[in-house]
Amino acid sequence: MSINITLPDGSVKSYESPVKPLQVAQDISPRLADASILAEVDGVAVDLDHEIVQDCSLMLHTFKTEQGKEVYWHSTSHLMAQAVKQLFPSVKVTIGPAIEQGFYYDFDRDTPFTDEELAQIEERMVFLSKQNLVYQRKELSKAEAVEIFKNMGEDYKLEILAEIPDTDVISTYQQGDFIDLCRGPHLLDTGKIKAIKLLKTSGAYWRGDEKNKMLHRIYGISFPSKKELEEYLEFLRQAALRDHRKLGKDLDLFSINDEVGPGLVLWHPNGAMIRHLIESYWKEEHLKHGYKLVYTPHVGRASLWETSGHLGFYKENMYSAMDVEGQDYYIKPMNCPFHMAIYNSNLRSYRELPLRLGELGTVYRYERSGVLHGLMRVRGFTQDDAHIICTPEQLDSEVEKLIVFALDMLKHFGFKEFLIYLSTQPDASVGDPKDWEVATESLRRSLEKLGLAYDVDKGGGAFYGPKIDIKIKDAIGRAWQCTTIQFDFNEPTRFNMTYIGSDNVQHRPYMIHRAILGSVERFFATLLEYHGGNLPLWLAPVQLMILPITEAQLDYARKIEEQLQMRGFRCEVDTRNEKIGYKVRDAELKKIPYMCIVGKKEEENGTVTLREHTVGDLGSMSLEAALEKLGLKS
RNA sequence: GCUCAAGUAGCUCAGCAGGUAGAGCACCUCCUUGGUAAGGAGGAGGUCAUCGGUUCGAGUCCGAUCUUGAGCUCCA
CATH class of the missing domain: 3.30.930.10 (Bira Bifunctional Protein; Domain 2)
Structure with a gap:
């Protein structure tokens, strides 16, 4: 008897005896085996050590796929629950799924988790991950499962169990001293979790119902490498810079005023x-x-x-x-x-x-x-x-x-x-x-x-x-x-x-x-x-800032302004008595798409020097040439 | 609405074992007239969210209220 396993590319691998997805991955390449997180056998997600006993199609998921990430983060949430239970034994666990970016776990205890506690939990998670604790799946009857969680005093797990039909087979996953009710699949062991960051805490109602008790939620994320975690944290920092509330203040676009009332917008x-x-x-x-x-x-x-x-x-x-x-x-x-x-x-x-x-x-x-x-x-x-x-x-x-x-x-x-x-x-x-x-x-x-x-x-x-x-x-x-x-x-x-x-x-x-x-x-x-405040030319409130090098060019600058306005451009002259570097910096910070720099040379030649936001100097040209350049961009 | 955190100058933030409020930027004045991301000097600016309490004395401690933030719930 042989078992034929069809891979996503259509190729077939044959085995003489039952085999585990991990072995199949190993046979394809050790790197794949190392990166694999879960397997999909005939479309059903299973653990990598799930035994394959008959012909099937097999797909392996790494951290690159949605399912791979989901299982990875779900396993990390179990790891977090384990760390929390070790540090705070009286806390009751509830649920802890993977989310779009990371995972959370809701805990029942009287006080919220502090930042210090978060750091402590994170530290314990790193410690536990290094133990390479195996996530062991166990299938049991509902009655057995109820017995286990009753002894542990995990009331929330009992509440979840109560909703599962008596005849269903229940699965639990255990790593080290921590056991959780879970459908799975999971990572093979905690050692796969290389980089962990607990991000924030918050309140959350049990089952999302505001009539229920407020639980304490911890959000976190994890990655197979430190580098990926760093990249993600950088991505969060970039996101914060793009926050429209920050941009709205920096660029003086709008405000919301206490006295006017919350949720009511003043458009500047x-x-x-x-x-x-x-x-x-x-x-x-x-x-x-x-x-x-x-x-x-x-x-x-x-x-x-x-x-x-x-x-x-x-x-x-x-x-x-x-x-x-x-x-x-x-x-x-x-x-x-x-x-x-x-x-x-x-x-x-x-x-x-x-x-x-x-x-x-x-x-x-x-x-x-x-x-x-x-x-x-x-x-x-x-x-x-x-x-x-x-x-x-x-x-x-x-x-x-x-x-x-x-x-x-x-x-x-x-x-x-x-x-x-x-x-x-x-x-x-x-x-x-x-x-x-x-x-x-x-x-x-x-x-x-x-x-x-x-x-x-x-x-x-x-x-x-x-x-x-x-x-x-x-x-x-x-x-x-x-x-x-x-x-x-x-x-x-x-x-x-x-x-x-x-x-x-x-x-x-x-x-x-x-x-x-x-x-x-x-x-x-x-x-x-979306634009990070750098609006396309046609939407920029001020499209062009005219910057005279010295006050001697003010008249010339005004003439340029007039001609640009006649052509329908929204522009202003920076008349302040400041050096050119200062005015350039200011226009850059205001994210104005173009600057028009006019000094002695430009005035003599009847030209302008154009500078594009974030790009830099575009050189001197006639106003007509500059307009053409702008026209093409608008 | 709920949980937690926070509210000090226009902005970003410091201040604390409770003893007359501080910085940088922005603003105003003067000097400087300069070539592509901050020239220099001086000045003005705050009932420390609001109200109440504790105290000889509160930005600092306590309470309430308002607002903001992260979530929960709900939605454009």
Whole structure:
């Protein structure tokens, strides 16, 4: 009898007796064996010492793959739990999964972990990793597992066990004196974990439910080499430099003021200029794409919000009512009811559809104080909102056009990587199941037709319709949701929206609620972080700073300024009585894309010397030549 | 909202066994008129988040409130 193992490249290795993935790796190359973390046998993740007894396909994962990292970090979280239990025996362990970047483990104890304790734990982890403790898998019955964790007094593990069917086989992993309930797989031994860093602590509710006890969470990360850890820590430092809150302060773009109120943004002149440029571009593009721009009020009567349903399903996000001559008015958390009202202001014909109503609409939502975050999460923000009202026949082409429009617009701002999600019907939802089917399929068809890769978020749609979300990938890998394309089966019915078809009969239109940038605030923040504050020329609030060498060139500098302004460039003259090096440094720190240096030589020759931000001197040239250079970049 | 941490000059931060508040940068004035990332001198600027308490005396200790940060939960 021989066992044939098919490798990912299609080649087959044969063995005469049962074999472990580690041995197969060893036979391919010792380096692979050393780097391997787990194996996938016929698509099932297993430990490297799992015995293969029959023909199968085999794939080995190293730290390079997602699964490899996940297992590596998961094993490290066990190591951390072991260290914590050794140092603080009275602490109870709960759960400790791998996350996107690293891992965490939640512990139950009275006080949070201090920085000193963190260092202590880290030290113990390093000590334990050097012991090369083997992660031993054991399979047992539920009753046996309950017995073990009961003796250990690990109540949380018992709670998890209680939810597992009695007949299931339970697995535990033990390294040294530490045993944990775990499905696995895991690393072979703790020695594989070479570089460890515990990053931060925080509170976390047991099972993520705020009614439960607050546990103490420790976040950490680990790598197979010190070098990789160093690189990661450097990456974190770079991320901090790109934080839009820091850039916003450094570049004087916006502020949030205590007295004005948390989550309410003040746009300073430079930030406002960038926003103006974004919005102008947005409006132009929407007009080109057949949208009609509208403006709507910031408040509306209670009855409007009753009709729309917001007072029913969105009330906890709305500010309390204000009294106007005995009537309740609410500040708007969304723009849609107003757009619906515009639609309903006339009897509509199918000839008018699709009707695309767009607005940069400022909305106010109550956000719990703990969730506010710079411009990413605020209480007053402007959505680049639009509602597309169309006939069922127009649905596909509208969705398709919309996706293309959204991606084109995001690309224009420099973004290159996108994550696309299709969210389907949740358990609790309104609308005809047939409509859900039609709408979801329309979304899916469009994505497929455009050849876009997407993930399905099953049951992740809004209660009123399925949606497509596009998230932008940051230069440092973080994803931020911008575009959302949502079907709405709720409001057309609630507002009794209709159109007269060619058959002279009233029909209910389809309605798509969409935002491409999402909110101007969040988009602005993402844009800033993505470019690290070095905005492309067309978005720079000041595109060019004119720097006279001495005060003698002030007049010449002003003349250059005038000519540049005439040509539509945003420029300023640094008139301060400072040396050129000082002014250059200042313009560099302000991340102004270009500098125009004018001294005696330039004035005599009627030229300018151009300098590009972060690049340096571009040499002397005529103003025309300089303009041409700038024109090409804009 | 919850847990923990923090709030000192416009910015970045120091200060403490409780004894009249400090630096650098930025700002203002003067000197310097200079060639691509900081020339020099001087000056002004703070009810140490707010309110209350302990104390002869509080930026420093205690409490409450507000705000910020890291998370949890929730979302554009």
